[in-house]
Amino acid sequence: MADKEQQFVDLVRRVKACQRCPRMADSARVLGAGCGSLSAKVMFIGEAPGRLGADASELPFHGDKSGHNFESLLEQVGLSRYDAFVTNAVLCNPKDENGNNATPSHSEVANCAPFLKEQLELVGAPVVVTLGAVALRATALVTAHTLTLKDSVRKAHPWAGRQLIPAYHPGQRAMVHRSFANQLADYQFIAEAVRRGSGAVRRKPSAKLSRASEKVGAAARVLLEESGELSYFALHKLLFMAEVRHLEAASERLTEGYYVRQKDGPYCVELHASRLAALIPGCYTRTIGKHLMVSLGQEDLLGGASQVDVLSAAARRTLAEVATKYGHLPSAKLKTAIYLTAPMRELLRREKTLRMNLFNSAVLPPP
Template structure:
């Protein structure tokens, strides 16, 4: 059954990639693929369209721009993660205005994508569907008619097409003017409770500011920097992944609660986005040399700065130290080879060959 569902999804992705229905989106990426999440997810989030600085570049929905950071923060603070969700958009390509900036998709563009949205809803069959913004809510009405409006229906569960439909505001900055982050956080807490009442996710305690996933990722990254000195952004992600694999093999448990996805140059930790480094690793410094982003800790922080190791434990710290010693000074090419020889990456590559499709942005490690 799972294999059949995966093959249906591969076919859908191929048809989306070949779609030419909307002329002004001809040069935009078609943001539908493994990075959207699990085909067995218990909650589906539907946004408006991929952002120019976010998913249009990363092909990972709601990641990399301000809307993505807000969305990920809202999920984290109510104890949900991308492991729990399938994330997509009403329009699967980025609509741009004449100046190349993000634009609102037209009604015809939303209608052009409605059949693709219908297929996603049927394929994932999530019992809870959350629309993010008015455009997404109107798009669901094209799939199965309803008369809901965002203003009157927000933060309420409505029976729709055999599912619970929860309208919410878009997490972008413009929408925050109409519904503050605090109010949106309350909306997501409601979403999380509806999902949990269905027994679809483990009960996680919300975090007041920074989620457990972010805390453990930041703590692990800090240990690697303490052990290795300055690291490239590329190496930091790869070493984190190597430590995760080694810890998982030794203890059958994840080292952190981070979400790792397969990208073109290997595994990437979603929580460790470049714009979040300072918040996750207090005292870190970044500099750019050519095309490379380098990350380090200041001398004062190394000597006497606050340590976050308590979020990990001694076994995890020892694993990170061993990985730093073995792989921390490898050239980028050899480090990438070592990563690709790990069991999780080899398993994913075999799956790609079987499906005859790249699985960029798909989860590489199991949920914590």
Template sequence: MKHEDAKEAKFLNLVDRVSACEKCPRMKGSARVLGPGCGPLDAPLMFVGEAPGRLGADGSHLPFHGDKSGHNFEKLIEQVGVSRYEVFVTNAVLCNPKDEKGNNATPTSSEISNCAPFLRETIDILDPAIVVTLGAVALKACGAIETHAVSLREHVRTSRTWMRRTLIPVYHPGQRAMVHRSFANQLSDYQFVAETLRRFKKPHKKASSAKPRSEAAKLGLVARRALRGRANGLSYFALHKLCFLAEIASLESSGERLTNAYVVRQKDGPYFVDLHLAKLPQLIPGIQTWSERGKVMLRLAPQLGFLEADDQPALGKSDEEAIEKVLAKYGRMPDAELKRVVYLSRYMRALLRKEKSAGANLYNAAVLPYLPQT
């Protein structure tokens, strides 16, 4: 068995045991958030948070995705040039702890202790070079696995050796932590993390000196192309599928993706993390959303039904051609037919074959390849 296959088998076995865990009474109704959606098993960098959020990972099953903490985290790593394709994200406690009113609660010492063996095993399986703790609870949980003398207040933006790897403490990206450490300061902390990560990665050819547009912004342009001229709206479901088909068209024609946005497999097919409903108003100002026959529908406000001239060069001629080709062929397809086309793509078929051979559910596994810019 190849090393990569053995590592994946160990990880999936761990996921099964986490899914069956019932050690913490108040966690019984919460999701066990550990699986392919956490990130690649060869990631050099692991983020460890506190626990899944009620409005975030407890529903999305993607750590730090779907709530305000998740949006802040995704914005922080993107702004310092770190992709979710190259990091593994988990928590000290793998289920959402709720208080008697059903709101998020801080994990107890016993709950942290119950999950500590899972955290240790995850670190042992992945063997990351760098572990970044998000907040005091995560830092304390790592100290329970192997003692350290690292303090969040005193050692932020520094690194220490821990378990033969580099340990970096940063503040939690939640709104309460922002009171103690502003977003701007946290951005500097994440810049330190990004610089540390780059020292561990293989050097690439020198990139262009031009500042690249963010993956979210580029994806926003693709989404606006799909929404243009749709006065009656486009389903949220279809938006994700058309963006996915545009990525494939670009890959097949040029060998490059339109964006390096993070795409995972969910029950209804590919899902772009950057197209979370709560993010769309910032990604596409003025976008309108409503519900129709149980579907979320989208359209551009009338004044945004065209594209501004300064957006035109952002994607390039070959990218524009890939998008227009996809929209001409699939743009008016019913959702059910669009889903069929997506599932017949070689990327989805490859993931389904892998899922069958592994005998495991690979929901939230990455679908498209990550192609670092060189």
């Protein structure tokens, strides 16, 4: 695994230095630890990073509407980013003359095809899912096939020693051609293919929040009940601290949330700002300067008992202890405390060994 990780680091460095496509010179090269596990069960290939999503966050399919749809589809069929490696046919955001998202040209897709080939070989996922026609065409540049999206969607095709499953892009424009309900059925098919390969038990899709999101929302509610109003920054950091403390004490995760390393410390992917109202019913947000603040109304301080029932008594105690010890700290001191935890120290050691920032890398082990 260490050798594979070093090969991936070398690939990332070459991608970061790439200047093959002039109109993408100023775009982020979205390949790195945030793509997921190099031992993933399934590899998702999109078209290109979105201007408001991965081009900004450098976390593929996160932060914009396409990312929200993608994460929702994964959740509803019981998959998570722990299972997946997520990338794009073109690793930079192509923009038109107005600065909006544009479809990558054939030459731009061809320029990135060697990088896609290396990712496929390094990860070796037994199931490969293309999201949209551009991604499907890109795979044909790696190993030839004649599949078309319209005729091949929701089918598993033998390809390069793997199963290739074409799916539609989760963006809003693609929903016109294939509704969210149809795409949900596609993702259920994908999930079953992944589970057949891993021996996992079949499960039905659910429109409810995933178990991971339920627990993240419940844990956030406990922290808000204990601490009062918190900054969005502090909410993420306190959640992470509670995860670490619970893992140390009980040898198990407090939630099933996916935490990644960002420049200002750990960030819980499930707790994106756009999802706060769904995850923490009745919460309020306001902006003070540059800071997003989150709180519960007085009526909600007494009404969240049923939500937090998904957490064990031990988990709730851990959250209360973390809120008491760290909830009052200013941001700088809270960040220092976070960076002194064992998972963050280990990640920093890996960064030093690899001589590379592992931004968006998973910080905690899978649940």
